[in-house]
Amino acid sequence: MNVRELALEAYTRITEEGGYSNIVLNDIIKNNEMESADRGLLTEIVYGTISKRLTIDFYIKPYIKKKIRRWQKSLLYLSVYQIVWLERVPNYAVINEAVDIAKDIGGPGHANVINGILRNFERNPLRDIGGVKKDLSRLSIETSIPLWILRQWKTHHGMEGAEKIARALNTHPVMYIRTNTSVISRQELLEKLQMDGHDVEKSALHPDAVKVHGGDILRSALYKEGYFSIQDVSSMLVNTALEPERDDVILDACSAPGGKGLHALEKMTVRHVDLSDIHEHKIPLIKSQAKRLGLENFNAFQGDAAAHDYSRMYDRIIVDAPCSGLGVIRRKPEIRYERTEQDIGPLVELQLDILNHVKNYLKPGGILVYSTCTIHQMENENVAYTFKKQNDDMEFDPFSIDALDFEGPFKQILPHEAGTDGFFIARFRKKEK
Structure with a gap:
């Protein structure tokens, strides 16, 4: 063929x-x-x-x-x-x-x-698309983003914001890799990749992030030897909010393929990471990634984050929840047509079910980081506020992202702000008894 x-x-x-x-x-x-x-x-x-x-x-x-x-x-x-x-x-x-x-x-x-x-x-x-009179309809045709999505963005980000988001999600995505700092520094990785002929540079958005310009970097021997992983820099910022500390025991509750939990483990400051996922067939993928990266002190297992008995208490928990995925449209372009407005309500219910369950396994004073790869207010800010309202023992806990000049308890990262995926991160602390 x-x-x-x-x-x-x-x-x-x-x-x-x-x-x-x-x-x-x-x-x-x-x-x-x-x-x-x-x-x-x-x-x-x-x-x-x-x-x-x-x-x-x-x-x-x-x-x-x-x-x-x-x-x-x-x-x-x-x-x-x-x-x-x-x-x-x-x-x-x-x-x-x-x-x-x-x-x-x-x-x-x-x-x-x-x-x-x-x-x-x-x-x-x-x-002539310019002949389409209604602004949103014209933008929908120009950017190939369905109207229901654009309406939501316009409501929460204004027409100008909706247009910037839509146009940004129609550009070619930037490839980022995450340095495995348990075995190599970012500078050393850059030098090795450049010696192999790869066009790479540091990213100012995260100290572990490297921006890749073209080339099939997955064919590099350095990848096979575990020196780096593929991960968008917006996703790496979960670790910025998590701030893992020495001797922490951490749960990555919706883990597959394991990027965020393994990132915490790479920092060599944590005692143990549990990586669980509802899909049993994805557990070997998590284990194979950990093996490739040379990581130990972890356990990967099947578990429904809305119901699983974790049988231990954690210092920090990551909930990278199932979501509509509207922030990664340029990497998965079919998502825009597969999702419908009717999908959002059930997703919100699931996100809250997961948060309300896993917080029972968080130690007093512990940190819970909630994240999604979407740009939808109902799944992001609305879920964060609802979760806090439903739980008197949970409070917002500010964190900083210096590269985005941000400090606060939650951040909606928009794709046009720094050329990343659209992403949402919120941080909570469990009150001391």
């Missing part, structure tokens, strides 16, 4: 079968012999088409006069993305290949439909 056939397979598995974009693409690349350039093109076409889906729909809609098959629509979307956004690929090549794919799948009749729509689309100017 060539790149565009593989792109159609990947797009179908993601949009129709509920596959995660990164997992689907990794699986297809792993199972097909591909040159580096072809891997890059495949990734660009699939991620790009998903990220621009509402824009593409606006552009192509007038040319689809009759009902077509779902696979035909997917093939059209993939082709339109290449015609509009990939200048290095000639239009005729995109169209000819789409026609060949359609012929292989459905025969000459289906191929003629694809050919007619794409030829008609190519010879006409693009529809």
Whole structure:
């Protein structure tokens, strides 16, 4: 199968079968012999088409006069993305290949439909999005963010804020890695990676963070030897709020794949970390990461954070709760279409159930850090205030993020502020008896 056939397979598995974009693409690349350039093109076409889906729909809609098959629509979307956004690929090549794919799948009749729509689309100017009168509708089409999400952002961040968030989430994500400071300093890691030919630099946002510019850093021997992990810097800031101290016993209650709990363990100041997750099949992943990083003094086990009996008390607890994921849209572009407004209520209930349960295992004077990778007030500030109101023994506890000039009990990190994922962090302290 060539790149565009593989792109159609990947797009179908993601949009129709509920596959995660990164997992689907990794699986297809792993199972097909591909040159580096072809891997890059495949990734660009699939991620790009998903990220621009509402824009593409606006552009192509007038040319689809009759009902077509779902696979035909997917093939059209993939082709339109290449015609509009990939200048290095000639239009005729995109169209000819789409026609060949359609012929292989459905025969000459289906191929003629694809050919007619794409030829008609190519010879006409693009529809003017600027002609859409309503501001939010226009922004939705321009950024391919569903209206219900934009309405929520506008309510809490204003129209200008909603636009900044939406546009930031449509840029290419920056890759960050987290230095395993139990075995190497950040400066030493930088020097080793640069000697291996990687374009890397320090990040001012966290003392363990390194920004990576291009290249397949996961193929580096330094990764396999446990010198670093892949983690967005906004997620590393959970450790800033946690402030683990020597001899702490810590619980990472919704742990998989283990990044935040293992980060605490890497600081070499804690006695023990328990890493639990509701999904039993993810526990080996946590263990394999800990082994790769050369970490000990941990226990990884299956446990529902809303009900599990942890049978011990903790100095600090991390709750990186299940959430709508709207802060990581640029890394997982399909999330914006999979989530609905009706999903938020049940998520809020689950988040509060988890917080209200795990706080029973927090020592008096202990710290609980609640975090999500979303930008939704109901899941973030609302959950934080509700949890505090429901528990007289819990109080907000201020923390600082110097790089963001922040001090307070909770912080909504917006993606345009520092080029990170959208993230929320709140810190609580259990009152002394």
